[in-house]
Each structure stands twice: as C-alpha cells, then as structure tokens.
Amino acid sequence: MTGRSRTDRCPGVLRPWIAKDGALVRLRLVGGQLTTQMLTDLMAISAEWADGTVLLTKRANLQLRGIAAVQNEDASACVPHEFADAVAAAGFLPTPTHERVRNIMVSPLSGRVGGRANLFPVATALDEALCADPAFAGLSARFLFVFDDGRGDLVDRSLDLGAMAVDAEHAQVRIGTDLWGEVVELEALPEVLLDLAGRFVRARGDAPDAPWHIDELDQPITDNHHARDLRTQVTSPWPPSGVLTQDDGRTAEVVDVPDGILTHDRVTQVLRRAGSEVIVTPWRSLVLPDLAHPV
Template identity: 65%
Template sequence: MTGSSPRHHADRCPGVLRPWIADDGALVRLRLIGGALSAQALADLALIAGDHADGHLYLTKRANVQLRGIKHVDGNVPDDFVDAIKATGLLPSPSHELVRNIMVSPLSGRIGGQADLRPVGQRLDELLCDDPVFADLAGRFLFVLDDGRGDLVDRGLDLGVMAVDAGGAQIRVGAQHWGEVVELDAVPEVLLDLARRFIEVRGHGDDALWHIDELPDGGADLLGLNHARDLRTQVASLPAPYGLIAQEDGRSVEHVDVPDGDLTHDLATQVLARAGRDVIVTPWRSLLLPDLEHADG
C-alpha cells in the first residue's frame, strides 16, 4: 500500500534467533541467498529437522527454508538447536539474519538470462552483513535480482535490478520506479546506498516503515531521478519444467517437484542421492540440482 503504513508494531518475521511461536511449536526461517545451499548443508538440515523439529523442511516463496514444531522455552529455541544451525554455515551473521532477503533468478549463470547474477547476490549479502545500520531493516525488506530472463520481474520487491546485457542491469526501486543502468560490479553498492537512504526516512520504533512502497512517493525521492524502463527488461518467463535440463556448460540441472513445498525426510533422501555439490531452492517451492555430470539421468 503506497504512501501509508497502517501498522503500529515492529516487524515479527521469524528467524533462528527470533522464532515464531505457533500451536505446534516454534517456527524458524533460514535465509538463503538466491536459494543456494550446499548438498551437505541440506543433509545437515534434514537431520536437524528430525532431531529438533517435525522432521520436514518447508520451502518458501522467497526461496528460503523453514523448520517448525521445535520445542521452546519462553519463546526461545534450545541452544543445541541454534548451535546445530550455526554449524551448517547458514547463519553467517546472527545480527543480520533477518535482513538477508536476497532473491536471484534460480538458473542464473547456468542456463539463459543476460548475466550471471550469483556473484552480485553474494557480494550484496557480504556488504549488507558488514554494515550494522542494515540490521535495522525489516525482516520483510526484499532485494530481487532478475538476470534478464524475467522470471522474477513480477515479484514484489523493495530494491532490485534486472540485467539488460552481460555487463549491466537497471536499478529498481519499489513496485513503480526504475533507475539508471549500472555495471554489474556496482550493483551491490548502489542498492545498499538506496537502502541506507530508506533507513534515514523510514521513521523509528514500532511506526517505522517496512517497505519502500510505503513511502509517500513510493520511493521516487530515493532515486533522485527516475528513468524510463529499459526496453530490454520487457520480458517474462515461466519456471523451468521439471526433470533434467541441459546447462550451457554441457552438464545438466534437474528440476525437482516438491509438492506444496514440503520436503519430507524421504524426499530429501532421494534428492540428496541425486544431487551434486549444490542445491537451489526456487521461489516456486521446488528444488534445482545443478552441475550434474550426466544429462541422460
């Protein structure tokens, strides 16, 4: 809702250190940059879910993973659960865990798209976590990096880019505004400069705004100068079909259906038996198994 904020409470988006207490126990969310995690980390999470939660991993529309049904005392999950999560490497910055919301086109750098935005997403995360000021962003504040194929162009976002060629991307601010085309190497700094400006004007306390669209101008003043939307961003694409797909490097990626985003222990075991080194959670609550050395299954 542009230009207003009806809320009078702080953001309560869950994390490992700030769980949501539901009827079946505590719920925690792990932020994955571009949905990426190692197969080993996924295996570790499956074990953690069995030992501490309800045995399932739940995939979200922001390409993250949730665990639920966790025992808690006074709203706090057990220390051994937190230690187990930290050991996976998926909680690199406890102070910034809630704001590491960075979506990247899932197939970026492997099939299609104008540019590989995986390094951009990783650098954005590093700089985000390095600056204490960004820990004040709401847990729902979202960066979206579309690699030019248009698979994320319709996603709601606060800040983001859409690649226009192999070396550049157009800045996006909120749902309405487009900025300049910048070199890919400059994208993280440009986006975080805009995020810093938002923090300066969002207000304080429980009345602070969560999203750029809630600013009176929908974020136009953050840009300083609006630009026309580049014609090269006028594209859209559907999710990849399920099954094996040839990558541009001669290897393959398998797109695995996860019904209702519920990754059961049995399905996780099957996935891990086929996975290579990496796994990608998609915004469609499915999994990609990239860089497989076989293309015939």
C-alpha cells in the same frame, strides 16, 4: 503511512514465531543456494529438534517448525541454545545481528541456463556488504532484494530494491515495485543498492510504526528515476520438472516438491541425484545444477 503500530514479526532463528505446534524458524538463503551437505545437516537437525521436515518458502528460503520453545529472561520465547548452535554450525546463521534482513532472491538458473548474466556473484557481494554494516540491521525483515538475470522469471515479483540484467555486464536498478533507476555495471550494483537501502533505513526511522517497504514511504528515497529499459520488457515462466542442458554442456534437473515440504524420503531421493549444490526456487521446487551427465 501504513496504519501499523508494530514492528514486523517475520521469524528468524533467534526470533522465532510461536505457533500451536511449537516454534517456527526461517533460514535465509542468498538466491536459494545451499550445499548438499547443508541440506543433509538440516534434515538431521529437523529430525532431532523439529517435526522432521523442511518447508520451502515463496522467497526461496527454508523453514523448520514444531521446535520446543523456551523462555528468555524477559519472558519472550526463543529456541533452545543447542538448536541455534546446530543451525549455525551447519552454515545457516552467518550473522546473528542481520539474519532476518538477508532477503535476496535471484533467478535460480542464473549463470547456468539462459539468462543474460550470472547474478549470483552480485547477490553474494551484496549479502556480504549488507551484513558487514551495522546500520542495515535496521531494515525490516520483510525488505526484499530481487535480481532477475534478464529472462523475466522474477520481474513480476513485488520488491523493495533489485535489478534486471540488460546484457552480460549491465543491469537496470529497480526501486520499489514500479520505479526504475539507472543502468549500471554489475560490479557497481551492490554499492548502488546499498546506498539506496541506507537511504531507506534513514527515512523509515525506528518507530514501532516505521514502514517495512520502500513503497510505503511518503517521499521517494531518490529522484534518480529513469524510463524502463526496453530490454527488461520480457517475462518467462518457470520450467516444469525435468532435465535442462546448461550453457556449459552439463545438465541441471528441476525437481518439484509437492506442497513445498521436504520429507526425509524426498531429500534422500534428491541427494542420490544431486552434485555438490542445491538451489531452492520460489515455486516449490529445487534445482540440482552442474550434473556431469543426463540423469
């Protein structure tokens, strides 16, 4: 048992956290991915509605703060409708019902530099299926999926469900922080994880003190546990800022973000060097992938 008597209060766009300087909202990104156009639009939204900056989180998501809060009919606080509409139009709110449960981390360099497999397609498929099923709106907003592409950069992260690649076509399932499941084909991985997530939703119930994490359950959600595959026994640090050569011959640049705060000037510098995509990492940095020439 957890000893808690309330539901989680992790913020989203439609359910913000009210701080002293106004509302704080969190924008979920699948594996930290966003387009440069989305980043451009978000900076404009922050300049108009928030404090003019964008914050990076440890789960490779984004936050805005300093938003003027308004009152709902039930006296709870929310953000202005115009702000929420702008965030949705920029592509940061694909599903109002599931926005706070889209917590999916991926090795940021997956499919580009090193690693055993590209897990971004798997994460995207999981996100789409997660959002398509009303039952998964019942997950805690702290419930976390983690995909390590086999290099070991995320293997030490606490998680609820996830997987670690063991070769280009297979990954071993992870269940809670310490348990490991079977080795499955990457194509089957979203379905396997959704089945486990569904078991958790049913086991936790909907009481105010319902567990937030798999590790908090009194009973395991499955008995299908396996020994940890020896190929998962690897770790690797996140590379420092600088240019990396991608597996396809193009380059990627890792850009440190001091204090995890994107200001207008910093984003302007990033956009001058970026291609069409930016990847937020859990280490207060950005990856600018798929650059044609050294930067």
